[in-house]
Amino acid sequence: MTERTLVxxxxxxxxxxxxxxxISRIERKGLxxxxxxxxxxxxxxxxxxxxxxxxKGFYEDLLSFITSGPVVAAVVEGxxxxxxxxxxxxxxxxxxxxxxxxxxxxxxxxxxxNLVHGxxxxxxxxxxxxxxxxxx
Ligand code: DAT
Ligand code: MG
Numbered sequence: 001m002t003e004r005t006l007v008x009x010x011x012x013x014x015x016x017x018x019x020x021x022x023i024s025r026i027e028r029k030g031l032x033x034x035x036x037x038x039x040x041x042x043x044x045x046x047x048x049x050x051x052x053x054x055x056k057g058f059y060e061d062l063l064s065f066i067t068s069g070p071v072v073a074a075v076v077e078g079x080x081x082x083x084x085x086x087x088x089x090x091x092x093x094x095x096x097x098x099x100x101x102x103x104x105x106x107x108x109x110x111x112x113x114n115l116v117h118g119x120x121x122x123x124x125x126x127x128x129x130x131x132x133x134x135x136x
Contacts, residue, residue, distance in 0.1 A: 004034065004075055005082040006128035008117035011069035013107075014038075019072050022103060022116060025088050026076055035075040035133050041067050048131055058112070065112060073132050082125045085118040 009022050026033065041049075046063045053059050076085055091097025094108025094115075108114045119125035129136065 002077055002079060003081040003122055003125065004077045004129055005085050005119045005122075005125040006117070006132055007074040007076050007085055009072040009074075010066060010113075010115055010117060011071060012065075012113040013115040014070050014072060016107070016115075018103075018107060018115060021107070022072075023074075025103060026074070026085065029078075029084060029088055031076045031078040031081055031084055033074055034077045035073075035136055037073050038070050039073055040070055043067055045131070049128065061112060075129055075133055075136060082119045082122050086120065089116045089118045 007022075007026065009019050013019065013022060023033070023036075043063065046066045047054070050059070050062055050066070053062060078084060088103055090099055090102025090104035090108075092104075092114060093111045094104040094113075095110075098105035098108060098114075100106065103116050104114045119128050
Protein backbone atom coordinates (compact mmCIF):
# COMPACT_ATOMS: atom_id res chain seq x y z
CA MET A 1 0.00 0.00 0.00
CA THR A 2 1.48 3.30 -1.03
CA GLU A 3 1.00 6.37 1.12
CA ARG A 4 1.40 10.13 0.78
CA THR A 5 2.86 12.60 3.25
CA LEU A 6 3.31 16.36 3.46
CA VAL A 7 6.84 17.74 3.61
CA UNK A 8 7.75 21.38 4.22
CA UNK A 9 11.15 22.98 3.93
CA UNK A 10 10.55 25.75 6.45
CA UNK A 11 11.72 29.36 6.02
CA UNK A 12 15.10 28.64 7.66
CA UNK A 13 15.76 25.76 5.27
CA UNK A 14 14.82 27.87 2.26
CA UNK A 15 16.88 30.91 3.34
CA UNK A 16 19.89 28.72 4.11
CA UNK A 17 19.80 27.18 0.66
CA UNK A 18 18.96 23.66 1.83
CA UNK A 19 16.03 22.97 -0.52
CA UNK A 20 18.16 20.93 -2.92
CA UNK A 21 19.73 19.00 -0.04
CA UNK A 22 16.30 18.02 1.35
CA ILE A 23 14.89 17.07 -2.05
CA SER A 24 18.01 15.09 -2.83
CA ARG A 25 17.65 13.08 0.39
CA ILE A 26 13.96 12.41 -0.35
CA GLU A 27 14.87 11.11 -3.81
CA ARG A 28 17.85 9.07 -2.63
CA LYS A 29 15.68 7.39 0.01
CA GLY A 30 13.38 6.14 -2.74
CA LEU A 31 10.40 8.37 -2.03
CA UNK A 32 8.65 9.94 -5.00
CA UNK A 33 7.77 13.64 -5.33
CA UNK A 34 4.19 14.10 -6.51
CA UNK A 35 3.84 17.86 -5.84
CA UNK A 36 6.39 20.60 -5.19
CA UNK A 37 5.82 24.32 -4.74
CA UNK A 38 7.49 27.41 -3.30
CA UNK A 39 4.92 29.43 -1.44
CA UNK A 40 4.25 32.12 1.15
CA UNK A 41 2.14 30.88 4.05
CA UNK A 42 -0.90 32.88 5.15
CA UNK A 43 -1.63 33.07 8.86
CA UNK A 44 -4.88 31.11 8.37
CA UNK A 45 -3.11 28.16 6.75
CA UNK A 46 -0.42 28.22 9.45
CA UNK A 47 -3.09 28.10 12.18
CA UNK A 48 -4.82 25.14 10.57
CA UNK A 49 -1.57 23.34 9.91
CA UNK A 50 -0.41 23.70 13.51
CA UNK A 51 -3.87 23.45 15.17
CA UNK A 52 -2.70 20.69 17.52
CA UNK A 53 -0.25 23.17 19.12
CA UNK A 54 -2.75 26.01 19.73
CA UNK A 55 -2.36 27.38 23.25
CA LYS A 56 1.17 26.05 23.80
CA GLY A 57 3.92 28.45 24.88
CA PHE A 58 5.73 28.28 21.55
CA TYR A 59 2.59 28.53 19.36
CA GLU A 60 2.75 32.25 18.50
CA ASP A 61 6.47 32.08 17.73
CA LEU A 62 5.82 29.02 15.58
CA LEU A 63 3.16 30.86 13.56
CA SER A 64 5.36 33.95 13.18
CA PHE A 65 8.24 31.79 12.04
CA ILE A 66 6.35 29.68 9.49
CA THR A 67 4.82 32.84 7.95
CA SER A 68 8.12 34.76 7.96
CA GLY A 69 9.29 33.78 4.49
CA PRO A 70 8.67 31.33 1.68
CA VAL A 71 8.49 27.61 2.36
CA VAL A 72 8.76 24.72 -0.06
CA ALA A 73 5.74 22.45 0.25
CA ALA A 74 5.86 18.96 -1.20
CA VAL A 75 3.78 15.84 -1.32
CA VAL A 76 5.91 12.73 -1.18
CA GLU A 77 4.73 9.20 -1.94
CA GLY A 78 5.89 5.69 -1.15
CA UNK A 79 5.31 2.77 1.20
CA UNK A 80 5.16 4.14 4.77
CA UNK A 81 5.96 7.60 3.39
CA UNK A 82 5.16 9.51 6.61
CA UNK A 83 7.42 7.35 8.76
CA UNK A 84 10.10 7.26 6.07
CA UNK A 85 10.32 11.04 5.86
CA UNK A 86 10.21 11.42 9.67
CA UNK A 87 13.25 9.15 9.74
CA UNK A 88 15.02 11.36 7.19
CA UNK A 89 14.07 14.49 9.19
CA UNK A 90 15.19 13.24 12.60
CA UNK A 91 13.72 14.14 16.00
CA UNK A 92 12.17 17.54 16.73
CA UNK A 93 15.15 18.86 18.73
CA UNK A 94 18.09 18.93 16.30
CA UNK A 95 20.67 18.57 19.08
CA UNK A 96 19.07 16.32 21.70
CA UNK A 97 16.86 14.10 19.52
CA UNK A 98 17.89 14.15 15.87
CA UNK A 99 20.56 11.62 14.95
CA UNK A 100 23.60 12.58 12.96
CA UNK A 101 22.80 11.66 9.38
CA UNK A 102 19.29 13.06 9.59
CA UNK A 103 18.37 16.45 8.11
CA UNK A 104 17.84 18.10 11.50
CA UNK A 105 20.81 16.30 13.03
CA UNK A 106 23.13 17.36 10.24
CA UNK A 107 21.97 20.96 9.74
CA UNK A 108 19.98 22.13 12.79
CA UNK A 109 20.90 23.76 16.11
CA UNK A 110 17.59 24.95 17.62
CA UNK A 111 14.15 23.41 18.08
CA UNK A 112 12.40 26.41 16.55
CA UNK A 113 14.68 26.34 13.50
CA ASN A 114 14.60 22.66 12.68
CA LEU A 115 14.37 23.10 8.92
CA VAL A 116 11.66 20.68 7.87
CA HIS A 117 8.18 19.48 8.66
CA GLY A 118 6.88 15.99 7.99
CA UNK A 119 3.41 14.66 8.82
CA UNK A 120 3.61 12.52 11.96
CA UNK A 121 1.25 9.70 10.85
CA UNK A 122 -0.69 8.57 7.78
CA UNK A 123 -3.82 10.20 9.31
CA UNK A 124 -2.07 13.55 9.84
CA UNK A 125 -0.64 13.25 6.34
CA UNK A 126 -4.08 12.88 4.81
CA UNK A 127 -5.33 15.97 6.63
CA UNK A 128 -2.23 18.03 5.80
CA UNK A 129 -2.05 17.05 2.12
CA UNK A 130 -5.71 18.12 1.73
CA UNK A 131 -4.98 21.38 3.53
CA UNK A 132 -1.94 22.34 1.44
CA UNK A 133 -2.90 20.78 -1.89
CA UNK A 134 -6.71 20.64 -2.05
CA UNK A 135 -6.69 19.98 -5.80
CA UNK A 136 -4.29 17.05 -5.70
P1 DAT B 1 7.65 17.99 14.73
O1 DAT B 1 7.91 19.17 13.81
O2 DAT B 1 8.88 17.16 14.91
O3 DAT B 1 6.44 17.19 14.32
P2 DAT B 1 6.00 19.10 16.86
O4 DAT B 1 4.82 18.77 16.01
O5 DAT B 1 6.00 18.64 18.27
O6 DAT B 1 7.36 18.60 16.18
O7 DAT B 1 6.18 20.68 16.90
C1 DAT B 1 5.99 21.44 15.73
C2 DAT B 1 7.08 22.46 15.64
O8 DAT B 1 6.97 23.39 16.72
C3 DAT B 1 8.50 21.91 15.76
O9 DAT B 1 9.00 21.44 14.53
C4 DAT B 1 9.26 23.08 16.27
C5 DAT B 1 8.26 23.78 17.17
N1 DAT B 1 8.42 23.37 18.56
C6 DAT B 1 8.06 22.20 19.11
N2 DAT B 1 8.36 22.15 20.42
C7 DAT B 1 8.93 23.34 20.70
C8 DAT B 1 9.49 23.93 21.86
N3 DAT B 1 9.50 23.28 23.03
N4 DAT B 1 10.01 25.18 21.77
C9 DAT B 1 9.99 25.86 20.61
N5 DAT B 1 9.49 25.36 19.46
C10 DAT B 1 8.97 24.13 19.51
MG1 MG C 1 4.46 17.67 14.33
